[in-house]
Amino acid sequence: MTKTKPVVIVDQAMVQDSLRYLRDKETQIEVFRFHSNRICQWLFAEAVRDLPMEAVKIQTPLSQAQAKVVAGDVMIVPILRAGVAMLAGALQALPYARIGFVGLKRDENTAIAEQYYWNIPSVTNKTTIIITDPMLATGGSIWYVLDRLRGVEAASKRVVCVVAAPEGLAKVQADFPEVKIVTAAVDKRLNRQAYIVPGLGDYGDRYCGTDGNQAEMSG
Template sequence: MSASSVNVVTHPLIQHKLSLMREKDRSTKGFRELLNEIGMLLCYEVTRDLPLELVEIETPISTMQAPKIAGKKLTFAPILRAGVGFLDGMLALVPSARVAHIGLYRDPATLQAVEYYYKAPQDLSDRTVILMDPMLATGNSACAGASLLKARGARDIRFVCLLAAPEGIAQFQLEHADIPVWTAAVDERLNDHGYIVPGLGDAGDRMFGTK
């Protein structure tokens, strides 16, 4: 993946909301609401180039050829658990989308992704799949999620995250050069525990109040 396929979304609303999320005293409720709102805004960006087709409709005045999204419905694929924080915002924009669930957790010793659940539509090869996880840190979870989708036939995959580290981007580039990335920010680095610096902590813990 070239640097040009890493899309940093600099819209002022996204950047403002991200800054609010970074604050250590932000409540669980506030963090969850902001993640949902940013998910909706990022969905605008990642779907900007979806193909359209002209279909005949009837307005109250006359018939016309009007653009509608072509092809089968989108599939949203959140990586559990934190990835579901994006889901409601995206479904608010695309309520007819299918949803795939990818259950992965990070082994605290090796930092490798371990699969524990997978459920997705059968015809992924015919759909645009938006893989989502708030943090692209080591890149292990995102890479594992993308590999699972490809193994089930997905061919058009896009990855959306809230924050990325240079190390995670490099790993994702190495393993999935064909998948473009959308993120709100690229932070400085990872620390010794695999957390993004300055980051915002553990997104799942902050979203669900488990720490």
């Protein structure tokens, strides 16, 4: 039996400072975007902290030197729409990463994910796949993507979110215990509408400045 990886909660000062702004309902869109980008840089840096490295030689202005680079490659897979809000910060941390996209819509009656788009670049056994969705609520969307990637032999598969709910974490970890999950916070619970409490509202709406009528999946 595969041992379940513990959830990595990034309790770093800059992460928690940005999370405060993201939670506050009075935060304006430009401030929300700034702190979304800022928090994601730290979360993605943590997500790849344990990746294998390999030695290379470089030339400094003064002499040759030994340096280290990430072995293999990294692919970021945001789940549309809200996952795209994490991309700018992710690429600040991982500017060399390749990008895939998954589009899921949430059935408001069942909270089940329905796919409308799938574009994942080629994967090898040296590829680290990082699935991104800011709110891991029911776990349905993350579970769906991991299930579709079940037969893909990547180096590892990881998840980065900003806030997670215990219910969603339990769903994902029950079937994918080997997946590393990185988040800024694990909140109390889901409400009857399957939104995280206390949470921070609809991440995609707050980042994009929309009115909440979209049905994109979060979670």
